[in-house]
Amino acid sequence: MISAKRFAQSEAALFKATQDFVQSFADVTDPIIFISGKAKTVQARIAWTILGSTLFQGISYTDMMKLLGALYNAFPEEKLWTLPVPKEDQLMAVAHQVLQGKSWTLMEHLPGIFWSVGSFVRHHQKEGSDLTQWASSRNAEEIWRDLGEVYFMGKGKPRPKAAATIYRLVSPFPLGLGLTLESSPKMPPIPLSMGVRRYLSILGPGKYEKFSELTPDEKYRMAQDVFRELSSKTPNVAAHGLQFFLESGTKEFICRDHFKTCKACPFYEYCKYAIQK
Structure with missing residues (x-):
């Protein structure tokens, strides 16, 4: 299974587009x-x-x-x-x-x-x-x-x-309530939203692996690896942003509504669902 680090190196432009996509949703409230x-x-x-x-x-x-x-x-x-x-x-x-x-x-x-x-x-x-x-x-x-x-x-x-x-x-607002818990040895794995699954299978490292055929554990490991590579200190921010990838909104995909036009989206050159206008 290809690592997120290797993916980031071999597809540097796409990985940078992913970082930009994630960052664009950082201020969108959960x-x-x-x-x-x-x-x-x-x-x-x-x-x-x-x-x-x-x-x-x-x-x-x-x-x-x-x-x-x-x-x-x-x-x-x-x-x-x-x-x-x-x-x-x-x-x-x-x-x-x-x-x-x-x-x-x-x-x-x-x-x-x-x-x-x-x-x-x-x-x-x-x-x-x-x-x-x-x-x-x-x-x-x-x-x-x-x-x-x-x-x-x-x-x-x-x-x-x-x-x-x-x-x-x-998580701090707008991702969460910003509460302080007792110190934890480790946090649970970040859940895989449908947007994350779509990203991994269509654009991310999962496209090399037949993502749908991976075991649940393999999918989780791949996702956590990608989250950390995208945002080492705040991997939940990466997961938050990717949840909006090709997610249905009221009339359009949420990401399309967010960017107003697909041409403004960092994934424009890579997404087969992008409207070419």
């Missing part, structure tokens, strides 16, 4: 943080970040932002975890209004996930504590383990939604 960051208290921001990270599966970025935003508007702040909890039909009504008949793999699980996150918050605010203290008193591995309490967060490894939650908690 879609979950865009909503959870509106909460007034740190505890609410953490809780809504956990909810959004858990729900973010099988749904587009734009629809995820609309759905999480609608849920937040309907049940703001502490209504996510205070009793009585919203009823199933209330939660489903919000989702149906936003998605307008679109298929979503987690639709029927939305109430259970919402209630589970609320239960998680109540569990970790016993004895005068709250989620802020919960986060600050644990390292990444302990938070990763605790998040297994949340319905549909995942139980086994690599548990990408739990890892995504952790990175959203610790």
Whole structure:
């Protein structure tokens, strides 16, 4: 499997274009943080970040932002975890209004996930504590383990939604909430968004390896290698930028909307989806 360093050397111009693409999205707010960051208290921001990270599966970025935003508007702040909890039909009504008949793999699980996150918050605010203290008193591995309490967060490894939650908690805005955890021996692998997978297989080192045929572990190793090569000190910034590669937006790819015209995109000469005008 070709290393990221070798790829960067052999395809220097493309690698530089990748760095430029990543940098252009460095100030774009993460879609979950865009909503959870509106909460007034740190505890609410953490809780809504956990909810959004858990729900973010099988749904587009734009629809995820609309759905999480609608849920937040309907049940703001502490209504996510205070009793009585919203009823199933209330939660489903919000989702149906936003998605307008679109298929979503987690639709029927939305109430259970919402209630589970609320239960998680109540569990970790016993004895005068709250989620802020919960986060600050644990390292990444302990938070990763605790998040297994949340319905549909995942139980086994690599548990990408739990890892995504952790990175959203610790990364500075606009990628995350900028919280400080206990010192961690190591952070979990950065999850592979669909944008990252597309980049690796279409433009990145995965194009030499038949990326789709690699094992999950091989895909993870390749991605982490590329993230570190792109941004050694902040690999999560590289992952953040690449998640927007050929990601569907409201009408166009998010990257096309971002650059206004494909000619302005660093990948213009390399992307087969670029509009030639």
